Amino acid sequence: MFWVLVFFVVAGAVVYAISRSRGAGVAVQAEYERIRRTEPDSALAQYGPNEFEMAWKRAVDARKKKSNVDTLKALPIFIACVAGGLFVADFLMAGDEFGPILGLILGAGIGWWYLKKTVLDRLPTVREILEREAA
Structure with missing residues (x-):
């Protein structure tokens, strides 16, 4: 029965x-x-049509690669935000069992906001990459 379920999911x-x-x-x-x-x-x-589709795929791959590289560059700041959130929650809510969870959520939220503002919002669109390549 388990394998039938796995088959349908796959x-x-x-x-x-x-x-x-x-x-x-x-x-x-x-x-x-x-x-x-x-x-x-x-x-x-x-x-x-075929050339455009190939150029589109190259532009999507270039955007994805730039996103990965920029995310790796900003990852230490994200980790610092998470660690800072844990530290502040531990300092302010000492002895509370939900303090670390709240600090983790708060730090990850601030870190995600930073990543979104510095990496994802600044990425060129696929159309911009295509136009640069075609020129």
């Missing part, structure tokens, strides 16, 4: 992944058609 995950990848390809082609209609003189409109 099969569901595979079907979900295939549908997401197919939907992403359709979204890329829709973006390509929109660019060709609204901006016929742009460098991106000069690409063929």
